[in-house]
Amino acid sequence: MSKPFAPQSLLSVIAQRGAPHARNVRGRERRVYAILARVTAQPFIPPRDAQFYLLRAHRQPLPANIAARFIEQFTQPGDLIIDPFAASDAVVRAALERGRRILAAEVNPLVAWATRVQATMPAAREINAALKRWGETRKDNETLREYVEKLYATLCAQCGASVNADAFVYVRDGAKNLLAEKIYTCAQCGARRDAVSAGDRLRADNAAPRGLTLPLLTQRLYADDPAHTPRLKRLLEFYTPRNLNALAVLTQKLETDFRQDAARQILDALLLQALDVGAALYATMDALPARAIPPTFVEVNIWRALESAARGLGERAPALRLAPDLATVLGTNAPAAWIGQGGARLFAENAADAQAALVLASPARLDPTFWELSFLWTRWLFGKNAATPLEPLLEAERQRWSWYGGALAKALDETARLVRDEARLVVAFPSGSHAMIEALVLAAASSYALQDFAFRPDDGLQTVTEFGALRGAYQVVWQRRATDAIDEAPSLTGEALRAALRAQALRGALKILRARAEPLAYSWAHHGALTELARTLLLRDVLRQTYRQGNNAFQFLHHEMDAGLKQGYAAELDHWQAKTRVLWLARATEPSQPALCARVERVVRASLGAQKQIGRDALESMTLQEFPGLLTPERELIEICARAAADENALEWNWRAESEDAFRAHARALTAQVGMRLGYQAIEVAAPFDMVWRVEKIIPGSTNGTMPEERVYEDAYGFIFRARFDLDEWSAPRAATPRGLIVLAESQVEFAQHCLWRDPRWQRQLERAGWEFLRVRWLELLLQQSDATRPEFHLAWGLQPAWAERQEQLELFE
Ligand SMILES: [Zn+2]
Structure with a gap:
């Protein structure tokens, strides 16, 4: 038994x-x-896709190169791919170009439409011709194009020439929008950004819709529909009167002159882009849209928006031939694609035996503002009935993570029925939150086993609190589990489940902290915990138990993970508080390997040294190969490491063939000269230093002459000359005297500063070991000064010497 x-x-x-x-x-x-898949970490694939996509800012579609890589990795020609959240045509194109079959659909009818239209856009010539015809229709005494462009007319602040602005900038004051700046290009003075004049304010006021323009639009949007009127009125406030006027006039023309026109679909696509970027939700031209009007926002010239949409759509590859229905794609082995509107059920009912090899997607974010805007824009472009499928998304409960997580779980479980054994599920998105990634990993847990999880935070300093999240890009891979084994496996419940979740979360956090061997923002502790949990069946148990009890699985998981990490404070976890950051770290076990930044520097230097000349993208990709999954380094780190060994230009790195011997000879000569200038004897010695500065001391003899005067020599400072920055070398304890100075090559300064920023503990370690940095540049400056003093020498120590600040201040006064 x-x-x-x-x-x-x-x-x-x-x-x-x-x-x-x-x-x-x-x-x-x-x-x-x-059935517990091993996590086989794969390198993060950097997005290299600057293509234009409709609704891009809202949906952040999967970049084409990332789609291509996963398709090549996990499928064969003829295989079927499913994109259940078709955010753009990128995945469809990537699949067809590689001879695969693909079914793509999206619940949001506007997104589905945009995806389909973008996939089938005609050549640039046709798009431009359609826009031209639209612009040449008459509005009052001028062309429609002139009418719209003139709404943005202004005068150059420099030379007074007439010019149409590209955009205006508004500042919010309570509920009021104050016109503040204009962005334009003057034929004489070039690109400019200036404060607006009284004339500009007056023109903005006069640019509001007149006559029947607005009533005709609102009639179309919400007449006889009291249920949705307040919402739509509120959404229309996302548009300045000037942009509302432009958009309404353009729409009216489409209705009157292009009702049956063959080019209507092209023009609708252009108008959709103008509706999107013309809303007052963008803080700058490149920002992601806010969910409410931000404190500062841009009002883009609507005609320019149409033109840039035409350019963007025109630059794409030729139109695809799409299959008329799912069955056509399922019934062939030849490359074929279908794009449509619908959720997981659509696939379940129409593609039950699909035997797909890959599910590849960038899911919609929980974004009620975008769903509301989709509702507005769908009604605007296609009338009331077309927007009906969006109504459920407007309900208040849809704004909650619990609903989002549940919907994702349902969708992913449905896809699991359409794929063959061992098929992959790949989700990649450029900017996600912890809540979203938790919801995803939990949602996938019952049908898929986590295989790989890569996260890369956005560049730049980010302020983080103890449980504050970094934003960044995610690439996550799962493999379909064998269902019978899963169902048979026993499950944990109640306290046993909670205890297991906490213990496993802590284990995962410690694992990643040790693997990167550096203090980390909470995001890594969180992701380490989450991925460790995903390796077990605990997430399945979370789903089972909480579904049964009607609890919120997503909150439950989040809470237990945090609780597990908090339990770790007592023993294995610690924090480092550094100015604007709280970093997590694993407590004082001997690190088994060098810190991540040192490992990355080694790989980058080796690649540069071997290749001498290498493209920036190529170096990044080569480096990422060596640091897969949660080891993925930030782009910033790779670039800093590269700059320490190579010169950069826009496209490539050129290895700086620096001779370490030459550096040492230079540093030695400089140090000796400065030492002599300051009255020391500079003497070359053997380890632990390369040179010491010796000072002669005279001990006076006794007055009665029994003890003669004595001369003794004392080492005041010890120097080592290093062309490479290597923390490990300097962390070993050493005798306190003499003071040790590391004379460091200038090329290493930025990397050194970055390492000390990543792990503030090193600063303390260096101090304890009695080391201080001395930059070559400051030795040179000391030598240039004919009257350099010993106190000034002290001020020249450090990566950012105190003297530097004084020098900069002096320069200000000169
Ligand atoms: Zn000018």
């Missing part, structure tokens, strides 16, 4: 992972064990 199953024993086996333990597990447990 087999022993009753003991949850704790399975957990510990799972936790230790790795095949050898499988021997100790019997029967049923062994099967459970077999």
Whole structure:
């Protein structure tokens, strides 16, 4: 008789992972064990896709190069791919170009339409011709184009010439929008940005809709529909009167002159882009849209928006031939694609035996503002009935993560029925939140086993609090699980489940902290915990239990993960508070490997040294290969490492063939000269220093002459000359005297500063070991000064010497 199953024993086996333990597990447990996919970390793929996409800012579609890589990796020609959240035509194109079949759909009818239209856009010539015809229709005494452009007329602040602005900038004052600046290009003076004049304010006021323009529009949008009128009125406030006027006039022309026109679809696509970027939700021209009008926003020239949309759509590859229905794609082995509107059920009902090889998508974010805007824009472009499928998305409960997570879980479970055994699920998106990634990982847990999880934070300093999240890009891969084994596997409930979740979360956080060997923002602790949990069946148990009890699985998981990490404070976890950052760190175990920044620098230097000349993208990709999954370094780190060894230009790195011997000779000569100038003897010595500055001291003899005067020599400073920055070398304790100075090559300064910023503990370590940096540049400056003093020498120490600040201040006065 087999022993009753003991949850704790399975957990510990799972936790230790790795095949050898499988021997100790019997029967049923062994099967459970077999379905836990090993995490095989893959390199992060940097997005290299500058293509134009309709609704891009709202949907952040999967970049074409990322789609291509996963398609090549996980499918063969003829295989079927499913994109259940078709945010753009990028995945469809990537699939067709590689001879695959693809079914793409999206619940939001506006997104589905935009995706389909973008996939089938005609050549640039046709798009431009359509826009030209639209612009040449008459409005009062001028062309429509002249009418719209003139709404943005202004005068150059420099030369007074007439010019149409590209955009205006408004500042919010309570509920009022104050016109503040104009952005324009003057034929004489070039690109400018100036404060607006009284004339500009007057013209903005006069640019509001007149006559029947607005009534005709509102009639179209919400007449006889009291249920939606307040919402639509509120949404129309996202437009300045001037932009509302332009958009309404353009729409009216479409209705009167282009009702049956063959080019109507092209013009609708252009108008959609103008509706999007013409809303007062963009803080700058390149910003992602806010969810309410931001404190400062841009009002783009609507005609320019149409023109840039025409350019963007025209630059795309030729129109695709799409299949008329799903069945056509399913019934062939030749490359074929279908794009449509619908949710998971659509696939379930029409593609049950699809046997897809890959599900590849960038899911919609929880974004009620975009759903509301979709509702407005769908009615605007296609009338009331077309927007009906969006009505459920407007309900208040749809704004909650619990609903979002539940909907995702349902959608992913449905896709699991359409794929063959061992098929992959890949989700990639350029900017996500912790809540979104938690919802995703949990939603996938019942049908898929996590295989790989890569996260890369956005560049730039980010302020982080103890539980503050970094924004960044995600690439996550799962593999379809064998369902029978999953269902048979025993589950944990109640307190046992909570305890297991907490322990496993802490284990995961510690694992990533040790793997990167540096203090980290909370995001990594969180992702380490989440991925560790995803390796077990605990997430399945979370889903099961909370569904049964009607609880919110997503909140439950989030809470237990945080609780687990908090439990770790007592023993293995610690924090480092550094100015604007709270960093998490694993407590004082001997690091088994160098810090991540040192490892990245080594790889980058090796690649540069081997290639001498290498494209920036190529270097980034090569480096990322070496640091997969949660080890993925920020782009910033790779570039800093590269700058330490190579010169950069726009496209490539050129290895600086620096001779370390030459550097040492230069540093040695400089140090000796400065030492002599300051009255020391500079003497070359053997380890631990390369040179010491020696000072002669005279101990006076006794007055009665019994003790003669004595001369002793004392080492005041010890120097080492280093062309490379290597923290490990300097962390070992050494005798306190003499003071040690590391004379560092200038090329290493930025990297050195970055390393000390990443791990503030190093500063302390260096101080404890009695080391201080001395930059070559400051030795040179000291030498140039004929009257350099010993106090000035002290001020020249450090990566950012105190003297530097004084010099800069002096320069200000000169
Ligand atoms: Zn000018």
